[in-house]
Amino acid sequence: MSKKIVVPFGPQHPVLPEPIHLDLVLEDETVIDVVPSIGYIHRGLETLVAKREFTEYVYVAERTCGICSFIHGMTYCQGVEQIMDLEIPARAHYLRTIWSEYSRLHSHLLWLGLFADAMGFENLFMNSWRLREFVLDVLEETTGGRVIQGSCKVGGVRRDISDEKLAAMAGDLKSFETELSDLSEVFLHDDSLKSRLVGVGTLSRTDAYDLGAAGPVARGSGVAIDLRKTGYAAYRELRFEPATESAGDCYARCAVRIRELFSSIDLIRQAVETMPEGEIEVKVKGMPDGEYFSRSEQPRGELVHYLKGNGTKHLVRSRIRTPTLTNVPSLVKMLQGCELADVPVIVLSIDPCIGCMER
């Protein structure tokens, strides 16, 4: 039996855009155990809820994450609206859905790029990010911000999208979809990619369920949990099925995300077609008094914002649980038994967002 050694991975590592530290216990080249340590970029954003008015905190909530910022803002707003019994206009629900799906597109394309980069496929990385520019341009044209949109508010949305612009957006999706098909061909059928992904970092369905995996990590292992099916925003009126794969390896997680890209395009088209007319916001009267668990589906999985108000203009408690945190136990399970050279790819396959996780 060979000697066990510990190799530190991170917090600074070429493959990690954000800091997380993993102590890899190795036996030869095989990882036999992993000890994760987190907490490098805790910013105390939840505490700020007591110092900012509940209508202004949405700007802070949005800045929890630099990728799925819109969904953070939306989940916070939904929570406050539920506490205050606010019924927001249908058009606001649809606009929120459209921006959420564009956020998903840009997040998944960002991840595909990083994933390709982790495998050393520079060209594919650049092509993924070139496609992502199209999504960012749409977000900037409609909200004013590329990654921090700032278009969601308690009681609705801040900006409307004209019908002409909506039609143009749906039209532009055609060429985007064609280019995306070419890109997904490479991700799903390229031999060298398959050799790096198939059978690597396998997570069984039972493990995924028991360890509380969320989002594409759970769906890649066959657990068909998608919070959008609970019907928040306009999702109750749109048709879609959660993308699932059964293999539970890195390839399956990549395939789930690629299928979700196409499903997002379809959801945007449906939302544009059935977009109702009318107001985009309601006036907010009174102060939030009560508590609520607001849940939504981020690109990485289930996001929970717990909010508690006491009838004043400041909420007393906010607790954010992000999907990356729930995926860390699954990551430890996936890494056990893998080769050292596969660690970067497996770590990236859960789409870690450390900024979100540590808030």
Place this chain on the structure above:
Amino acid sequence: MHGAVSTMGYFEMAKTAIKTVMSRPATLMYPARPGKMTTLSRGHVVIDVSRCISCGMCMKKCPAEALCVDKEAKTWTIDRLRCVVCNSCIEVCPVHCLTMEGHYSSAVLAHSGLETFTITYVKPERPKKNESGEPAEA
């Protein structure tokens, strides 16, 4: 090697190569070609000092605590390094003296990032009332 590259693979590669050679670069040649900007783009906050009534609403609603309005000294101060360009101050300003410029602000030279503007707004004098309480004719 994982199998030989098929003929279709060569076609695919040639197609991509020709497309790349014939098309324009995906990146903008900045600054020869200016960066993209939309009418909604958020660059930096600008104040019209001649209209600011020093009400302090922008200061109260700023989520980053980047603004300071001093009524006594008649100054409006912004910390460019704290400002998150969220548009909150512009939405709440009752006299619309704040606007959002699409371009980013130039590099901050002061160590603290503070930029102070002197408010030049002068409150118009109210027409004097005569004894009966009716406003006097101008």
